[in-house]
Structure formats: C-alpha cells, structure tokens
Amino acid sequence: MSMVYGPVMSWRYGRSLGIDPVPPPKRCTFNCVYCQLGPTRNPVLSADAAQETLPDEKQLFNQLDEYLRQISIESLDVVTFSGSGEPTLNLHLGSMVRQVRKCLPELPIVLLSNGSLLDHPRVMKNLSEFDIVTVKFDAGDDKTHRAINRPLAPFRHDQLVKAIHGLRTKTNVTIALEVMLLKLSSGISNISGKARETLVRELVELAPVVDIFQLYTPWRPPAEEQVQPISQSELKDFALELSSSIDKGRIWVYGIHDARTHSASWKSHQSIRNDILTMLQRRPCRLKDLAQSLDTSISSLLPLISQLRRVNAITVRQHLNEVYYSAQNEV
Ligand code: SF4
Secondary structure, three states, X not given: OOOEEEEEEEOOOEEEEEEOOOOOOOEEOOOOOOOOOOOOOEEOOOHHHOHHHOOOHHXXXXXXXXXXXXXXXXXXXXXXXXXXXXXXXXXXXXXXXXXXXXXXXXXXXXXXXXXXXXXXXXXXXXXXXXXXXXXXXXXXXHHHHHHHHOOOOOOOHHHXXXXXXXXXXXXXXXXXEEEEOEEEOOOOEOOOHHHHHHHHHHHHHHOXXXXXXXXXXXXXXXXXXXXXXXXXXHHHHHHHHHHOOOOHHHEEEXXXXXOOOOOOOEOOOOOHHHHXXXXXXXXXXXXXXXXXXXXXXXXXXXXXXXXXXXXOOEEEEEEOOEEEEEEOOOO
C-alpha cells in the first residue's frame, strides 16, 4: 500500500496530496474518541520504539515519483503529512520533507500532529522542515484532554502547552491549532461549563505564539457512537467568543472557511481501485469527495464502489445524513 494518497479535499488547505509516514495499521500515542481510523490497537509510546517498521525517504521517493507521473502537479494546493497514526513517530520525517520539496518546490508542506512527541529532540528538528505544523488542541485542562484524546502514555495537557511554546522558540514554522469541538453522550463536552472556559482561556493565552486557530467538529464518521458533533451555530458562537481576544482573520471555522473549491486533475490512473482504497484507508469519504479527488464522475465510480463492497474491501456508514465509505485500516 502506497504511503502517497489523495489528493484529499481539505476544508483547510484545498487539494491536499497526502503522505502517510506511518502507514497502516494505525499506530498512535493517543486513542481519540473521534478518531476516524477507529480504536488504537497498536499503541506506540515513544518515537524510538517504532522505527524498525517505518518507511524512509528512499521508499517515499519511489512512490512519489510514480504518483507524480499520473497527476497534474498544478492541480495540487498543498502536501500534507498525515494518515494512519501520529506522523512524528517516523524519525525520517525531516529527510522525507526535504525529498518532497525537491519534487514539489512550489507547494507548502503541512504536518498534522497530536503534539505528544515534541519534546523528543529529533522530532522537533524534523518539524522545523515544515512550512505549517498543525497541532491538535481539544482541551484546556488535563481531565478533558484525557477524556477526549485518551493519551496512551503518561502525557499531561500542560506538556502540550509547553511543547507549543517550544515549537515557537525552536522553529520558524507557521503554527496552527486544530480544535475539535464536540459533545460526548457521557455529558463531557469541550463547549460548555468549566471545560469551555479553560479551553478558551488557554487558546487566548497561546495567541501570541500561534498563527492560526482551526475550529471544527466531527463532520466525518467518528470512531465511537458516543461522539456528537456540535451545530454550525455552536461553532460560530465559540469562534465569536474567541474573536473578542484574537484577530478574526486567524480563526478558521469549519463551514465558513472552505478551501475545497477546485477538483484535482489527473493525466491517468495506474489503478483507480488502489487510488480509492489508499484514500479510504486514511479517511472516510463521500462519493462526491472521491469524484473531486480522482477527477472523475460519481456515475463512473459507482460500479467500482459496488464491486469493492461486494468483496468487503470497503464499508459504508451514514453520518449527519451523508453516506461515507471507509476501507479497513488494518493490513
Ligand atoms: S485522531 Fe489522530 S491523534 Fe487521535 S487517535 Fe486518531 S490518529 Fe491518533
């Protein structure tokens, strides 16, 4: 399975070529309640523990070279390192970014991270190679952080705050915080009560060191039924509260900020079946997402989707009145 996938349609960054430096099965230091990859069955507690089985920049080069023969490079907006777990677990990340930059010098390179490994000196050095580092920040206190992100190794919320400050002082990257706002059926939520107060306070305190705040809710099917997305008006209300202390232009709200304006353009597909599967292994997609990503029509995708369903290669799930397809993340 290739570690190069997509491009996926990102509400934040547009047509995003995905690089998965920690390919399936999912390996992560967290077990977030809303993770679209399902539960973390392969917990990894430190970056040093995972190296033997992870790919390096040479493997990436071969796969990227093959991929770039098929797609029109002009139809990509960004390269994003993200996929089947926590990308910073791969200590070859820095050389991988340099490799991508040689092939795609015009494109910004983004990392999506949960921030748990930033105190590892090699991880921090790797991060300095990126243009944008997006760090998950769903809670303003340790109790809510443990309830939502469920770190698998001892990792406290205050360590995350310290790591974000370290990212500012040790690198020149643009720092974005992605804040998943949600409710759990247990009554826990980061948009009400004390949890909301502390989250808003911490976001405001981090404003001097952070460039962009990205507010969203689980709009793709989450791992667990207990996760409930919030409404668009609740999202806007949270953004409004933040904007009394943080410049509005730095707050991106899902449903308002939307970079998914253009489709990708392909020269050819070596195997559209594989292109579908590599994408669905990393994130659930609707038919219209696949059509936009793969530069094809929904009607031409339908027979292939039916065939993949017949052989149980993909599953289907309804979420917020939309139909999503996913592929098994285990290999
Ligand atoms: S959402 Fe990201 S950080 Fe959370 S468990 Fe899934 S892969 Fe790990």
